[in-house]
Amino acid sequence: MDPVENGTKISIRKVSKIFSGKQGEVTALRELSLDVNEGEFVVIVGASGCGKTTLLNLVAGFDAPTRGRILLDGEPVTGITPECGMIFQHYALFPWKTVQANVEFGLKMKRMPRSERRNRAAKFIDMVGLNGFETTYPHHLSGGMKQRVSIARSLANNPKVMLLDEPFAALDAMTRQVLQEQLVRIYEKHRKTILFITHSIDEALLLSSRIVVMTARPGRIAQEIVNDLPYPRNADVQLSNRFMEIKRTIWESVQAEVMKSMEVETDQR
Amino acid sequence: MKDHQTGKSLIIGIASLLVFLTIWELVCRKGLIEPLFLPAPSKVLSRAVKMIDNGQLIAHTLASTRRVMVGFMVSSLVAIPFGIFLGSFGFFRAVFDPFISLLRPLPSMSWIPLSLLWLGITETQKYAIVFMGSFAPSLLYIIEATKNIDPLLIRAARNLGASRVDVMREVILPGSLPQIIAGLKVMLGIAWTCIISAELVAARQGLGFMIMNGKEYFQTDTVLLGMVMISITVLIIDVIFRRFERRLLPWTQ
Ligand SMILES: Nc1ncnc2c1ncn2[C@@H]1O[C@H](COP(=O)(O)OP(=O)(O)O)[C@@H](O)[C@H]1O
Ligand SMILES: [Mg+2]
Numbered sequence: 001m002d003p004v005e006n007g008t009k010i011s012i013r014k015v016s017k018i019f020s021g022k023q024g025e026v027t028a029l030r031e032l033s034l035d036v037n038e039g040e041f042v043v044i045v046g047a048s049g050c051g052k053t054t055l056l057n058l059v060a061g062f063d064a065p066t067r068g069r070i071l072l073d074g075e076p077v078t079g080i081t082p083e084c085g086m087i088f089q090h091y092a093l094f095p096w097k098t099v100q101a102n103v104e105f106g107l108k109m110k111r112m113p114r115s116e117r118r119n120r121a122a123k124f125i126d127m128v129g130l131n132g133f134e135t136t137y138p139h140h141l142s143g144g145m146k147q148r149v150s151i152a153r154s155l156a157n158n159p160k161v162m163l164l165d166e167p168f169a170a171l172d173a174m175t176r177q178v179l180q181e182q183l184v185r186i187y188e189k190h191r192k193t194i195l196f197i198t199h200s201i202d203e204a205l206l207l208s209s210r211i212v213v214m215t216a217r218p219g220r221i222a223q224e225i226v227n228d229l230p231y232p233r234n235a236d237v238q239l240s241n242r243f244m245e246i247k248r249t250i251w252e253s254v255q256a257e258v259m260k261s262m263e264v265e266t267d268q269r
Numbered sequence: 270m271k272d273h274q275t276g277k278s279l280i281i282g283i284a285s286l287l288v289f290l291t292i293w294e295l296v297c298r299k300g301l302i303e304p305l306f307l308p309a310p311s312k313v314l315s316r317a318v319k320m321i322d323n324g325q326l327i328a329h330t331l332a333s334t335r336r337v338m339v340g341f342m343v344s345s346l347v348a349i350p351f352g353i354f355l356g357s358f359g360f361f362r363a364v365f366d367p368f369i370s371l372l373r374p375l376p377s378m379s380w381i382p383l384s385l386l387w388l389g390i391t392e393t394q395k396y397a398i399v400f401m402g403s404f405a406p407s408l409l410y411i412i413e414a415t416k417n418i419d420p421l422l423i424r425a426a427r428n429l430g431a432s433r434v435d436v437m438r439e440v441i442l443p444g445s446l447p448q449i450i451a452g453l454k455v456m457l458g459i460a461w462t463c464i465i466s467a468e469l470v471a472a473r474q475g476l477g478f479m480i481m482n483g484k485e486y487f488q489t490d491t492v493l494l495g496m497v498m499i500s501i502t503v504l505i506i507d508v509i510f511r512r513f514e515r516r517l518l519p520w521t522q
Contacts, residue, residue: 062424082430092425096443096520105439106429137520157429 008074009161009193010036010059015068016218017054028054030218031068036161039191043198043208045250047258051219052197056163059195060084072161082106085159089166091146093138099125099149100134106157124152128182144175148182155186164196168203177235180206184233201250205243206233213253216260223253308490313497316490325479330498333464333475334506336392340399341460345453348407349442355408356415356445357437369405377402377463381470390471395464402463403456410452414445447521450514457510461503476502 017029028051036042046052057063058070061080070077072084093102103121112120125131128148138146147167154162168176184207187194198204204211205227213223225246229237237243290310296302297309304312320326355362380401388394418441426440468477476495483491515522 060428062428080424080427082428084428086425086428088421088425090421092419092421094422094426094440094443096446096518105426105431108439109426109430109432109435139520153429 007038008035009038009040009072010034010195011071011074012055012059013069013071015055015058015065015070017051017058017063018066027218029058029065030220032220033068034212034221036193036195038193041187041194041196041207041209042212043196043204043210044212044214045198045201045204045254046214046219047216047254048199050214050217050257052214053165055219056086056165056195056197059161060086060163082109082157083160085154085157085162087147087150087154087162087164087167089169091138091143091150093146093149093153095138098135098137099130099141102138102149103153103156105153110157121152121156124156125149127155127186128152142175143171144179147171147179151183151186155190159192161193161195164194166197166199169198169200176203181234183207184231188232201247201254202238204250205229205247206235206237211246211250213250213257216257222257223250225250305487305489308493312490313493316488316494320491320494326494326498329474329476329479329495330502333461333468333477333499334502336395336464336467336475337399337457337460340396340464341403341457343396344400344404344407344460345456348404348411349449352408352411352449353415353437353442353445356412357433357441362412369408372401372405373409375401375405377459378466381467384467385471390473395467395472395475398467399460399463403460406459407453407456410456411445411449414448414452415441417448418444447518450517454507454510454514457506458503461499465499 012032012034014031014033015029016027016031019026019028032051032055034042044052044055054063058065059072059077061077061084064078072081077084094105097105100118100121103125104117107117107120122134125134128151130145130148130152133141133145138149141149150167168179171179180203186192187207196207208227211225211227212221213225214220215222227246229240229242229246294309294311297304297307297312317326355365377398380398384394384397384401388397422440422444423436426436431439464475465477465480468475469481472478476499479498480492480495483489483495
């Protein structure tokens with residue numbers, strides 16, 4: 001077995017991903033390495049198209065790396081694993097299931113008895129503040145409510161790791177802030193290992209315990225910053241001096257990468 | 270406002286129908302058309318009263334309806350799970366594709382001689398005709414419906430611990446159900462075509478038989494009555510089917 005440092009939850013080792021399509025090969029990730037420790041909230045920031053989604057899909061086992069390996073608790077990821085609960089930008093709720101049935105889904109797949117399922121789902125529906133909407137179909141919910149259902153659905157399944165792919169990007173600013181604070185509270189309470197993707201530096205700072213900046217495509221890690229803003233956190237943290245300080249550091253390296261990715265695009269023309 | 274609109278068009282529709290029937294009636298009474306060629310609506314109505322009295326009309330209608338329902342149910346109950354299965358596994362789709370492609374263009378009528386040879390003029394033969402006429406097209410509708418499922422939902426389900434069989438039952442079936450039902454509604458119409466043709470050729474009961482028998486005895490009013498009954502029955506079944514659809518697809522409201 002590979003030696004894994006104590007407390008390392010996810011170990012991404014020299015992972016490359018090459019897509020071959022009609023227009024030739026695209027190297028989405030090149031020799032990317034990253035370790036995520038148990039109980040860490042790692043936020044990955046990077047320009048769009050730099051390979052963030054690709055990386056998350058590899059961790060979730062939706063796709064396999066072209067080279068390199070990904071270990072979860074020291075074991076290689078070989079297929080789709082429910083231990084890494086994924087939260088998608090566009091919610092991916094089942095339209096034909098009520099809020100309750102959506103949240104119960106993972107438990108039903110585990111063949112948990114109905115009454116037990118119901119109780120457990122109720123707990124998580126309550127946690128995301130959706131009591132009273134149990135029998136509503138997703139179609140009637142706002143974007144923010146849908147994403148809360150999706151978070152409850154994932155948490156009810158008790159994954160070891162939560163993977164979130166720009167989950168709040170499609171929401172309006174007010175709703176986004178409410179959900180960010182809710183996620184921080186859930187993290188403070190449950191200390192799940194979280195890998196979260198965003199292109200918003202403010203969001204990264206508000207949520208993370210560590211920030212990873214990715215380079216322009218092919219994606220690698222440009223910079224890692226430990227975010228030492230104190231918990232418990234809320235939106236007010238954005239007014240502190242330390243917040244501005246860290247933001248400046250990250251902004252410089254992100255800016256450099258964004259410029260590079262724009263150059264790549266103009267080169268290709 | 271909208272109710273008012275539909276109410277209005279309903280009244281116009283009924284008026285239009287009444288005007289048409291009145292003209293038809295008058296033309297027949299003036300003797301402008303040979304009664305054997307086209308009997309007056311009142312003649313068709315009195316034939317209906319007579320046949321309701323002796324119980325024949327109901328018996329023929331129920332016979333055809335039962336045949337359509339049994340054949341169609343069996344065909345759907347086989348086609349739905351099989352279609353979901355083929356829609357989920359490309360390999361098996363490829364295995365069965367040549368058979369489906371060859372069966373689909375065959376009109377149900379072309380099965381009548383073989384089915385009579387194999388099964389005789391029996392109820393089973395009628396069910397078989399409905400089945401053969403609706404199975405292959407239903408299967409294709411269902412396979413097509415499974416293709417429109419958002420792959421993200423399949424991913425999400427697998428990520429929550431669903432096996433491939435779970436995905437078929439929990440995602441692919443409900444996700445394609447609205448389209449499957451739309452397809453089955455079309456197939457139900459085709460099932461009626463199948464059964465009437467089968468009854469026209471060989472039967473001792475049913476609306477198709479009633480029409481053919483009416484023609485043999487030069488009772489054109491019976492022929493027309495049979496045709497009207499087919500329309501009315503299909504319309505009624507359509508309304509029932511729509512009720513059923515609303516129950517099955519509560520999330521689409
Ligand atoms: N399935 C695929 N086939 C071909 N190219 C892909 C595929 N998925 C992603 N890519 C390419 O890989 C790069 C990274 O994509 P992605 O991981 O979605 O970026 P991000 O999430 O950071 O915006 C993009 O250039 C994209 O076009
Ligand atoms: Mg992305």
